[in-house]
Amino acid sequence: MDKDTLFSSFGKWLAPICTKSFTEKVKETNQDKYVKKFTTLSYLKLFLHAQIQQRDGLREIADDVLSKDFQKELGLKSISAAQLSRKHNQVDSALLEHVFMQLVLRIRQHTAPSMLRKDFKIIDSTTIGLCLQKYKWAEFRKTKAGIKLHFRLEYIDDETVVPEKVTITSAKKNDRTQMDALVNELGVT
Structure with a gap:
């Protein structure tokens, strides 16, 4: 890593979640097969951010994407509440369960x-x-x-x-x- 590489605090917080195993699982399940804009990784980041910020609805979550720095983190320029709803219906819950179980495993491995x-x-x-x-x-x-x-x-x-x-x-x-x-x-x- 060179001295000019910057990581956002949000990116550091997501590092244990957004691992190679997550992206492999997305490919394995064909979750992003026809996706051009709103990937499953962006979806996960956006909803985790919404949880941290305690957002109440899809419109509030969509408004978060108006921040230029957050747009870079997600790789999105904008998103609507309707797009969020459609993506939410498309994401396989087994994929999110996989993320949860990986995090539990990491906690147990790092705990004496x-x-x-x-x-x-x-x-x-x-x-x-x-x-x-x-x-x-x-x-x-x-x-x-x-x-x-x-x-x-x-x-x-x-x-x-x-x-x-x-x-x-x-x-x-x-x-x-x-x-x-x-x-x-x-x-x-």
Whole structure:
């Protein structure tokens, strides 16, 4: 690396995520087969940035692309909320699950085994609301749809908890229904 090479702090933060394995997985799944402008890597960067900035909707996310520096990072000049929505529907969730599992693996590799509490895990969940008209399969209430992310969390130290495993169900499912999937072979919960 030469002295004139610059990395943005956002780019440094993304480095563990945007690895060779991610781009290989995108090619393997033909995720960007006919894509000319908005690649899956740009999509991932944009939505991770939106998460960090706590954006509330697709219009706010699209407005972020108006920043010249961010345009360079993404390789995009502009994007509309409709394009974001279409891309969001096209991205394979298994690809995002792969990213999550790679990050969990990296955390575990960089954490000393003596720091992990193997005798105690937490099962928790969070519900994400969705539009009932579009996601009828995820009916939650009369006027609302949703999914539930069920996590198995692992303690690294007194202040650090990391997700170790996740399952996704419709929002109606109780955490107890996912115990078999989340409790490891040894029965430690």
